[in-house]
Amino acid sequence: MKPFAAASIEAPLGQEMPPAQRNLYDRHSLLGLQAAAEAWTQANLPATAMAPDRAAVAWGTGLGGSNSLQQSYTEVLTKESPRVHPYTVVRVMSNSAASHLSMRYQLRAAMLTLSNACASSAQALGEALLLMRQGRADLVLAGGSEAMLNPGSVAAWQAMGVMAPPEVDDPSQSCRPFDDQRRGLVLGEGAAALVLETASHARARGASALAVLAGYGHSVDAVHLSRPDADGQERALRAALADAGLTPDQIGYVNAHGTATEVGDAVEAESLARVFGPRGVPVSATKALHGHLIGAGGALELVACVQALRRGRLPVSAHVRQCQLRGITDLIEGTPRGLAPDHAIVSNSFAFGGSNVSLVLKRA
Template identity: 75%
Template sequence: MTDVWITGLGALSALGAGADTLADALQAGRSGVTAHPGSPAHGLRPFAAAQVTVPLAPGMPPAQRNLYDRHSLMALEAAAEAWAQAGLPATAPQPERAAVAWGTGLGGSASLEASYQQMFTAQPPRVHPYTVVRVMANSAGSHLAMRHQLRAAQLAVSNACASSAQAIGEALWLLRNGRADVALVGGSEAMLNTGSALGWQAMGVMAPLDADQPEHTCRPFDERRRGLVLGEGAAALVLETAEHARARGAVPLARLAGYGHSVDAVHLSRPDAAGQVRAMQAALRDAGLSPAEIGYVNAHGTATEVGDAVEAESVAAAFGARAVPVSATKALHGHLIGAGGALELVATVQALRRQCLPPSAHVHDSPLAAQLDLITDGARPATLRAAMSNSFAFGGSNVSLVVTAA
């Protein structure tokens, strides 16, 4: 089976720009979650969110910028970092052997909301002429393909919270099958707009704002957990066949060893432990590893009452009760929905490279501690050879990715 290496990482989140910035913040337990005022006129209560605050493409001419939704601009930033770290020239040397696989949940939701605002408030009613190309789910991937001349294949995955994790897994199979030698993969999301936040709030899964400590609003696996905190951002990885990477003298950061995907086929929003177990077991089989060889699990951990309990059940079933260290980094960077899997895989690779497991922040007391070995006492040094990152989505899609030391 073709060996696939990770040769570049890129990240952009509320914790800042850069994959090292992400890892530093996670190790330190520093939160990017802040309070947002909401919109009384629209019935949106004040809420906690993890917002990107760094400037996006500040030097881009306005005429060119008109083509981009916010999530696509974030994709360019994260991808540029990963591409540069991989040591590749600005455009792929062999475009027909280079691919892109990108995930997003709602794509250009901000541009879609802006179009409705213009339609109902502008006189005469009008929408931006680039609305369609900003909103479409493959827009970020298309921009990346044009920037780096990636012509072998373009996979655009929109599968709720599993989107970018699935895009990464499908790219792994694409490289193994000989369709390409290198792939730029990841995801981006930017839904901190009134309509999207109102939808999550109305569903009852968004945590009420902790007015005293907004940064502690998201508490995965804690007894006080009351829901998720929306985040935004992007993350990117460069995948290469080992043969291609060796030929150009590239240094592997880690090996993408396994991909498992399952579907619950049970409920649109209630997760199913059996389905999650199937994804984890499939990823282990694909990687050729036993459960005992996994030294860390980056949990999906959204901080919803049902979601965390089901995931604790599934991880215990797949690995054994308290058999593997677990943390949920969403407590610090928020839930990036379609981009979450990519950002958390970058965090997992960084834990593997640094031999340091990030803590599961804001856990005061966990009723799930009998099932999970939660990392709650600060970053934990480890001798880590293999790790798993889980992404479980509304709609019942489950994705598990396994990385091993280079």
């Protein structure tokens, strides 16, 4: 079957670099560099941070340089005289993307690398918020990147039994969060970056905010390595609302973690019902369209939430045909819905290992 790509990256990454420099990068770092460049440019910032000692980077990734690791294993296992790339270690290390970003933009206040599986980049954004609240930085480049579409990584996910088989008629509909016939996730790769600033820093340079990151909730299940827990998810949701100073009735939309696994979606629907009541808040899962970016997923989904907030339109949960979970959550289907001007948005990211993150966005 021909591979299906919802949003393929056509331009070669890092082509503007001399080969000696590009050799230092794994694909996940190159993706991060591209996403960061777009965010930095949109924020109308100079080439490097104006006050490097007050600027930081917070980045999330699940596996780091897994492509470079795959390359080294292939070399050792298939060649009589293997020649492992001399930069394999610095390509593979989880903090490689954050390191490259700190050097590119002279971000010297702090460098945080979060690797909590599927919650990694969402937690990086939350910890970036805390950095600024603590007075340790005025600006943080935050987000995440992931590139694990290689044989070893894909085989590992398939061995867990959580990967969706391709839909024969339409592979683009293989991922169906909250559908009764959901059969698992579809792996994606990519990166997303956001520039976070304190209000005073943004005002001083005349910048206009796209949205306000108002709340961060983090909890740990401490129950099971891969089975989600509604109690832990509920704690993260309530913590995020409390941090933002909001009540459940002030939330107009939740971007669900929604991986399209049988147990995962049901547990998340339960935790949402506990916090918002039966059918208490509009919900959709954008992974149906962009796949599961693992460590980069939370940042990408927060970007989707920023756009929903700015446009006042809430995305549908795609590919749903039948859904018994409608009885405990208000799933957005068919056409996008409007968002009331005074409503905020929540984005959920829940991870293997029991790490739960909820982020709250408000209009600027």
